[in-house]
Amino acid sequence: MLITSYNPTQLGDTLIAILRPDVADQTVEGHANVTRISDAETGKTLGYNFFEVSKTLGQLDVNGQVHLTADQVDQLNTLLKANDFEPDLEFDATPKFVVGHVDSAEAHPKSDHLQITKTDVGEDQPLQIVSGSPNMQADILVVVAKVGAMMPDGLIIWPGELRGVESDGMIVSGRELQLPNAPQKPGALILPADYQPVGEPFDFERAQTLFTA
Template sequence: MLITSYNPSELGDTLIAILRPDTAEQKIETHQNVTRISDVATGETLGYNFFEVSQTLGQLDVNGQVHLTTDQVDQLNKLLKATDFEPDLVLDTTPKFVVGYVESAEAHPKSDHLQVTQTQIGEGETLQIVSGSPNMQADILVVVAKIGAMMPNGLIIWPGELRGIASNGMIVSGRELHLPNAPQRPGALILPADYQKVGEPFDFKRAQTLFEA
């Protein structure tokens, strides 16, 4: 997994690359303009900070998540190798926000407001997602943020548990997607039944008018 972000107003000319969730004990190594963060227990890379990244990738006209190209990932891997790090960045181009269909929604056994859903996301794949949306129910078309998605507020979706029940993704609201005029209250974004096909990448451009009066 590879999630990258760039926020020059807050962090300067630094690209943040995230490969895995944070762990309790971490090791930090810096070689020249690259810092590697790894898991002490496993040695696996958790992420990198690439300082003065414009010297490698050129000017990045982005403020937030960066969707790197194959060539840009190759350049970063060459930089890692040149600074005596393992070139372990792998580009992930699979869509992270997709249209889903809630097949079932059942009460969480340890909560009075959570529901455990089985949600289809296309190509025969069904995710178990725990949702706290007050309008959650079966037989609705929704937007699913898959594992590895970065929300507009910077939150990254990882596998997790809610009160002991596994949850692999998030059914999101229009507010969480920062869609114009979305209701500023909890509740999943329920799409019209024929809006898009299950499994298709969610069309953010089209969605800009979803909440027009």
Template sequence: MLITSYNPTELGDTLIAILRPDTADQKIETHQNVTRISDTATGETLGYNFFEVSKTLGKLTVNGQVHLTADQVDQLNNLLKATDFEPDLELDTADKFVVGYVESAEAHPKSDHLLVTKTEVGEGETLQIVSGSPNMQADILVVVAKIGAMMPDGLIIWPGELRGVESDGMIVSGRELKLPNAPQHPGALILPADYQKVGEPFDFDRAQTLFTA
């Protein structure tokens, strides 16, 4: 997993790289203009802060999530090696927002408002996703934020549990995707039946006209 973001207004010329979810006990090491955050117990890298990153990658014009190229990942790994860190970044180009099909939606055993869905996301993959959307039901086409997705508000989707039931992803709303004129209340974005094929990357450009003013 590799999730990167850049917010020069708030953080200056700093690229944030996230590889794993936060843990309670962390170790922080800084070598020159790179800070590594790791899990104290396992030693695994949780993430990096790359300061003055434009010296390595050139000027970045993105404000938010950055989708790195293979060359850029190589440049950052070279920087890690030059600053005596293990070059452990791996390119991640997998689509994180995809069209899904809700095969089933069953009552959560410990909640009167949550549903446990089986949602197909293409290539034979079906995810168990717990949803609190009031319009959730079986036999609908939806948008799924898969593990490793960064939502427009900066929230990162990790594996989790809701009241003791595993949930691997999130079925999202138009409001959460910040689509123009989306209803500002809870409820999954239900796509027209023939909108896109299951498993395809969700087309954000096309979705700009999903809701009319």
């Protein structure tokens, strides 16, 4: 998994690359303009900080998540290798916000407000997603933030559990997607039944007019 962000106002010319969730016990190692953060117990890479990254990738006209090309990932791997780090970045072009269909929604056995959904996102198997949306039900079209998605507020979606039940993704609201005029209250964004085919990348540009003022 590779999630990258760039915030020149706050961090200067630094690209943040995230590969795995944070852990409490970390090891930090820096060579030249690259810092590697790893899990002290397993040695696995959690992420990198690439300082003065414009020297490698050129000017990045982005403030937030960066969607790297395959060539850019190769350039960063070359930089890692030149600084005695394992070139372990992997290009991932799969969409992380997709249209999903809630096939089923059942009450969580350990909660009076959570539901366990089976949600079709166009893959071989539906995703199991635990949702707390008060309007959750079967047979609706929704937007799914898959594992590896970065929400507009910077939250990253990782595999997890809610009260002991595995949850792989998040069914999101218009408010969480920061869509114009979206209701500022909990509740999944329910799309019109023929809005987009299941499994397609969610069309953020089209969604700018989903809600009227």
